[in-house]
Amino acid sequence: MIISVTCVLLILVGFIVSFLFIYKNRQLRHQTEIASVKEKYNQEILKTQLEIKEQTLKYISEEIHDNVGQVLSLAVLNLSAIELHNSDIAAIKIEDITILVEKAVADLRNLSKTLDAENIANVGLANIIRFEMDLLEKTGVYKTSFILSGEEKRLSGQREIILYRIIQESLNNIIKHAKATSIKIKLSFSESYIFVEIADDGKGFDMDAPPEKSIYKNGAGINNIKKRAHLIGASLIIKSVPSQGTKVSVTIPYHL
Amino acid sequence: MNIYSQVYLILLSITLISYIIQFRKKDLYVKMLILLMILWLVTTLAAIYSTKYAGLKNNLFIFHIFTPLEYVLLALFYRDIIVNSRVKKIISYSIPIFILLAILFSVFIQKPDTSNSTVIMIESVIVIFLSLFFLREVLLLQHATILYRFPLFWISVGILFYFTGNMIIEGLLNYMISHSMQLARRVYHIGHVFKYLLFLLFIIGAYCNRFVPLPLNRNR
Numbered sequence: 001m002i003i004s005v006t007c008v009l010l011i012l013v014g015f016i017v018s019f020l021f022i023y024k025n026r027q028l029r030h031q032t033e034i035a036s037v038k039e040k041y042n043q044e045i046l047k048t049q050l051e052i053k054e055q056t057l058k059y060i061s062e063e064i065h066d067n068v069g070q071v072l073s074l075a076v077l078n079l080s081a082i083e084l085h086n087s088d089i090a091a092i093k094i095e096d097i098t099i100l101v102e103k104a105v106a107d108l109r110n111l112s113k114t115l116d117a118e119n120i121a122n123v124g125l126a127n128i129i130r131f132e133m134d135l136l137e138k139t140g141v142y143k144t145s146f147i148l149s150g151e152e153k154r155l156s157g158q159r160e161i162i163l164y165r166i167i168q169e170s171l172n173n174i175i176k177h178a179k180a181t182s183i184k185i186k187l188s189f190s191e192s193y194i195f196v197e198i199a200d201d202g203k204g205f206d207m208d209a210p211p212e213k214s215i216y217k218n219g220a221g222i223n224n225i226k227k228r229a230h231l232i233g234a235s236l237i238i239k240s241v242p243s244q245g246t247k248v249s250v251t252i253p254y255h256l
Numbered sequence: 257m258n259i260y261s262q263v264y265l266i267l268l269s270i271t272l273i274s275y276i277i278q279f280r281k282k283d284l285y286v287k288m289l290i291l292l293m294i295l296w297l298v299t300t301l302a303a304i305y306s307t308k309y310a311g312l313k314n315n316l317f318i319f320h321i322f323t324p325l326e327y328v329l330l331a332l333f334y335r336d337i338i339v340n341s342r343v344k345k346i347i348s349y350s351i352p353i354f355i356l357l358a359i360l361f362s363v364f365i366q367k368p369d370t371s372n373s374t375v376i377m378i379e380s381v382i383v384i385f386l387s388l389f390f391l392r393e394v395l396l397l398q399h400a401t402i403l404y405r406f407p408l409f410w411i412s413v414g415i416l417f418y419f420t421g422n423m424i425i426e427g428l429l430n431y432m433i434s435h436s437m438q439l440a441r442r443v444y445h446i447g448h449v450f451k452y453l454l455f456l457l458f459i460i461g462a463y464c465n466r467f468v469p470l471p472l473n474r475n476r
Binding site: 009 | 391394395398403404409413417421446449450453
């Protein structure tokens with residue numbers, strides 16, 4: 001009887017100790033894995049930030065060259081053409097130059113607002129999208145519409161900025177490739193997630209076409225959108241029909 | 257009532273009171289454990305009463321009623337704490353099947369005046385599988401930050417050991433009786449050790465962490 005009881009007790013204690021030991025080992029392994037995933041995530045965020053910075057610099061250089069540079073060149077041209085002995089014509093020229101310089105200043109201000117990450121954090125996603133849409137509307141090329149539903153809730157940290165960059169990238173794709181006349185953005189804040197839809201009536205593209213035949217030949221824009229969406233835990237749906245337009249939908253939960 | 261039964265009843269009562277006091281928030285699994293202990297208590301008292309005071313020569317029919325009830329409570333307990341939805345479904349289906357099986361065995365194979373050892377063996381095998389499956393889930397899903405402060409670990413280990421012992425004893429008992437009654441009695445008494453260990457582990461489970469919530473995906 002005593003031997004049997006001792007055996008039972010030994011087996012029980014052995015089982016419990018082994019289980020606790022195996023559990024602890026697994027727990028340590030699990031923690032190491034979590035730490036490595038976290039580190040990888042942080043590295044990805046850093047990489048994306050650097051990519052965004054590089055893209056931003058490219059965008060700034062393009063904007064300065066195409067808009068501000070052109071306007072200021074025109075202002076310089078006007079300045080050099082001022083006939084000082086003819087005060088009436090000179091006054092008209094100076095007025096034109098003033099308008100041009102004001103436009104350049106406004107362009108620079110808009111550029112700064114669009115790119116400043118702190119500005120996004122201060123004014124919120126809805127306001128910054130509305131601002132972008134107003135800028136597009138003012139070009140006279142696009143008819144824009146922005147539909148907002150639900151009460152705005154903020155995303156944590158970098159996620160809001162990255163979501164905004166996804167929207168910007170989609171708008172850039174429309175401007176560069178789509179030849180659209182109308183752009184619609186729907187932004188909806190629900191209980192647990194944010195939904196954004198960017199739609200245009202441009203030429204669209206064949207989603208099944210091989211990359212070399214696609215209008216987005218290098219596919220960098222769409223790849224960037226996909227990568228960033230994945231990084232912030234958003235689900236992304238891109239739908240496009242040739243000559244009917246493209247729709248990009250992003251759904252992002254507030255918490256990962 | 258012999259000393260073994262007295263110790264058994266004392267330990268069972270202490271465990272029952274511990275669970276009623278310690279688990280203030282009574283989740284389904286706690287309710288099932290409390291009901292299980294009440295069932296054990298009632299069955300033991302009924303078995304003692306029927307032979308000592310009611311003058312019945314055979315009280316084995318009580319265990320023909322007890323075993324399916326015990327299985328129902330244990331199955332509901334494991335259905336509540338196991339995360340895997342397929343296993344949850346299997347447990348749900350197993351309840352009416354087991355009850356039907358127990359009735360069929362009682363009517364045709366091991367009549368109420370004999371020990372329902374086959375049904376007990378089947379029950380033990382299923383419960384051992386369920387407790388091992390739960391422990392596997394604990395290991396894989398990392399349910400607890402500190403395992404030895406996780407009540408369900410102690411409870412499940414207790415159930416695992418008790419039913420393993422139960423299965424071995426039930427399996428050996430008839431064979432032992434046919435060979436040596438004295439040896440059979442010894443083997444039967446070892447069964448008490450498993451019962452005591454069960455209650456000791458249950459008590460550890462009740463006191464190891466009073467307010468640890470069950471960190472499981474409890475989608476029922």
